[in-house]
Amino acid sequence: MTDWTRRDLAVLWHPCTQMQDHETLPPIPIRRGQGVWLEDYNGHRYLDAISSWWVNLFGHSHPAINAALKTQLDTLEHVILAGFSHEPAIRLAERLLALAPAGLSRCFYADNGSAAVEVALKMSFHYWQNVGKPDKTRFITLTHGYHGETLGALSVSDVALYRSTYAPLLLTPITVDSPDCARCEPGESWAEHSREAFKQMAATLAQHADTVCAVIVEPLVQCAGGMRMYDPVYLSLLREACDAHGVHLIADEIAVGFGRTGTLFASEQAGIRPDFMCLSKGLTGGYLPLACVLTTETVYQAFYADYTRLRAFLHSHSYTGNALACRAGLATLDLFEETGALARNQTLADHLRAACRRLEAHPHLSEVRQTGLIAAVELLQNRSNRTPYPWQERRGYQAYRKALEQGVLLRPLGNVLYFMPPYVIRPEEIDLMVEVAAQAIAQVTACAD
Ligand code: PMP
Numbered sequence: 392m393t394d395w396t397r398r399d400l401a402v403l404w405h406p407c408t409q410m411q412d413h414e415t416l417p418p419i420p421i422r423r424g425q426g427v428w429l430e431d432y433n434g435h436r437y438l439d440a441i442s443s444w445w446v447n448l449f450g451h452s453h454p455a456i457n458a459a460l461k462t463q464l465d466t467l468e469h470v471i472l473a474g475f476s477h478e479p480a481i482r483l484a485e486r487l488l489a490l491a492p493a494g495l496s497r498c499f500y501a502d503n504g505s506a507a508v509e510v511a512l513k514m515s516f517h518y519w520q521n522v523g524k525p526d527k528t529r530f531i532t533l534t535h536g537y538h539g540e541t542l543g544a545l546s547v548s549d550v551a552l553y554r555s556t557y558a559p560l561l562l563t564p565i566t567v568d569s570p571d572c573a574r575c576e577p578g579e580s581w582a583e584h585s586r587e588a589f590k591q592m593a594a595t596l597a598q599h600a601d602t603v604c605a606v607i608v609e610p611l612v613q614c615a616g617g618m619r620m621y622d623p624v625y626l627s628l629l630r631e632a633c634d635a636h637g638v639h640l641i642a643d644e645i646a647v648g649f650g651r652t653g654t655l656f657a658s659e660q661a662g663i664r665p666d667f668m669c670l671s672k673g674l675t676g677g678y679l680p681l682a683c684v685l686t687t688e689t690v691y692q693a694f695y696a697d698y699t700r701l702r703a704f705l706h707s708h709s710y711t712g713n714a715l716a717c718r719a720g721l722a723t724l725d726l727f728e729e730t731g732a733l734a735r736n737q738t739l740a741d742h743l744r745a746a747c748r749r750l751e752a753h754p755h756l757s758e759v760r761q762t763g764l765i766a767a768v769e770l771l772q773n774r775s776n777r778t779p780y781p782w783q784e785r786r787g788y789q790a791y792r793k794a795l796e797q798g799v800l801l802r803p804l805g806n807v808l809y810f811m812p813p814y815v816i817r818p819e820e821i822d823l824m825v826e827v828a829a830q831a832i833a834q835v836t837a838c839a840d
Contacts, residue, residue: 393432395420416792424451427816429800437800440824442813444802445614445646447677449726450815456676459722463715472500472712479717486724487685490655492664495685499704500712504645504671505539507682508607511667512543513706514690515605515639521693521702530564531595531606531638535571535616538607538643547607550616552805565599567592569613570621573760573769585622592629596636605639605666610657611762614646617807618767620760626661639666645682649673649723650733650814653740653763666690676723677813681716732814740764742818743810746825755836767809770836780806786835793831799824801831808832 396417404410405418419437421429427450429437439447449456463479470477484498499514501507512530519527530547538544540553546562548554554561570588572581579587596603610626613619626642633640642665647657651673654660658668667690671682696702710716726732740763747759747766757769757777770786772778780786787803794801801808808828812821 392417393420395432412788416795419795426450426452427813427820435798437795437798438816438820438824438827439800439813440828441800441802441809441811443677444672445651445811446672446675447813448649448673448723449676449730449732450813451677453676453726453815455726456678456719456722459718459725460678460715463718467714469710469713469715473707477712477714477717479714479721480712483717483720483724484683486721487670487683490724491668491685492656492658494664494687495668496688497686497691499684499686500717501671501682501684502708502710502713502716503539503680503682504669505541505544506708507645507669507671507684508538508544508547508641508643509541510684510706511607511641511643511669511686512547512605514684514686514704515641515667517704518639518690518693519604526602527604529599529603530562531592531599531603532564532566533569533608533613534566535569535613535619536607536609537613537615538609539645548616565595565603567595569616569619570625571613571619572621573619573757581620581622582624585625586628588621589625589628589632592625593632596632596638600636600638603636603638605641606633607641607643609643609645610647611652611660612647612657612765614765615804617769617804618760618765618809620762620765620767623661626658626663630661630663630665633666641665641667641669643669645669645671647765650727650736651763651765651811653733653737655727655733674723675716675719676726678719679713679716680710681713681720736764736814739814739816739818739821742821743825746821747810749825749829750832753832753836756832764814765809765811767807770806770808770832782806789835790828790831793834794827797827797830799827801828 399418419431422432423430427439429439501510532547534549537548537550547564568591570585572584575584642658644656648670668685675681694702694704743766744761750759750768754774757771759768772780787806791801791803
């Protein structure tokens with residue numbers, strides 16, 4: 392155990408962790424990061440197969456983002472964004488709005504993903520108040536959705552492990568079944584399954600439109616809820632139905648935005664413009680906390696009035712639109728332009744699909760599912776009838792430990808193992824990542840029955 396590990400365990404309380412687990416597997420202090428690799432104090436290297444909680448796009452310690460931050464540091468580190476402004480915040484908003492689906496024309500900054508979701512929920516609710524529809528107070532969500540851990544964001548999430556303890560504190564959304572295509576019947580296409588699943592959403596919207604502010608979804612992939620994927624047709628139908636019923640559509644692109652699903656934003660694949668688009672994580676290339684909510688002129692104008700009408704959106708976070716974070720965001724957008732990352736991601740996604748073929752037909756794995764640079768597979772006790780392993784056995788966690796020993800950082804969601812690597816990963820590193828996962832899977836399913 393290194394000195395840093397001892398000191399860590401004496402003072403830190405780690406996120407999303409049962410700290411007792413550290414009695415047998417202490418946290419790993421990282422000395423440096425380079426590209427897809429993290430290095431600890433013993434010189435062990437770990438391939439960051441999950442982009443450090445899905446934030447890192449172009450690798451750790453990228454020279455271009457480093458240089459941009461150093462320049463910014465000598466100019467302005469931060470300034471209050473109320474009453475004041477700065478070049479990186481303005482330029483980043485201009486560029487994001489130019490890249491986002493047409494019709495989004497305003498950028499409201501926050502400083503982390505959950506905060507962006509809070510902003511979108513409050514803005515939607517407040518919009519309806521301002522336009523004289525005070526009965527609209529509820530939200531529609533999907534089962535297995537995830538939107539963050541603060542109370543509002545947690546309210547509209549549906550991952551029992553994170554939510555149920557706090558249920559007495561939370562809003563009560565209307566929850567509709569996820570279009571999760573892992574549930575497809577044999578021979579059913581993702582598009583067919585997603586269309587079928589939409590019927591429940593359509594009925595729910597028709598029934599509750601008068602009291603509903605917005606539907607919130609993670610476009611194409613429900614990430615933290617188990618990498619559950621669906622077809623873009625669900626989003627197209629949802630956009631139409633929201634329009635028909637006068638309900639907002641909030642696209643939480645915090646995890647899927649910035650090239651992860653094959654397009655810069657996942658909503659593009661359905662050709663839709665959400666009323667609110669939440670962005671964070673990859674927004675700064677994984678460097679600094681920043682988030683924003685993009686919205687329409689219609690929403691903006693509903694808040695724009697004489698002060699005494701008390702219509703303003705009086706929401707703020709101290710680090711809103713931090714200058715260093717915005718500068719990292721600009722450098723990240725430059726990298727998309729300069730490196731042709733979206734086209735390269737397509738090649739990498741094809742390579743990942745081919746590499747994952749070795750996981751197909753394993754008796755204790757579900758089918759491999761993939762959207763862009765996210766591939767996932769579930770450990771199952773019985774593949775044919777999709778029986779899960781008892782969660783108490785923590786097979787996913789055992790796989791995590793095995794893979795770490797081989798120098799790959801996976802962080803399964805329960806028993807769902809997935810790959811979500813930085814875009815600078817090389818084909819041979821994809822092969823290594825999948826090879827190590829396959830070995831870990833073999834080990835943790837060996838004594839399966
Ligand atoms: N929405 C989605 C879709 C997410 O995946 C996450 C984080 N995993 C969040 C919101 C919350 O973001 P943050 O962790 O920055 O609060």
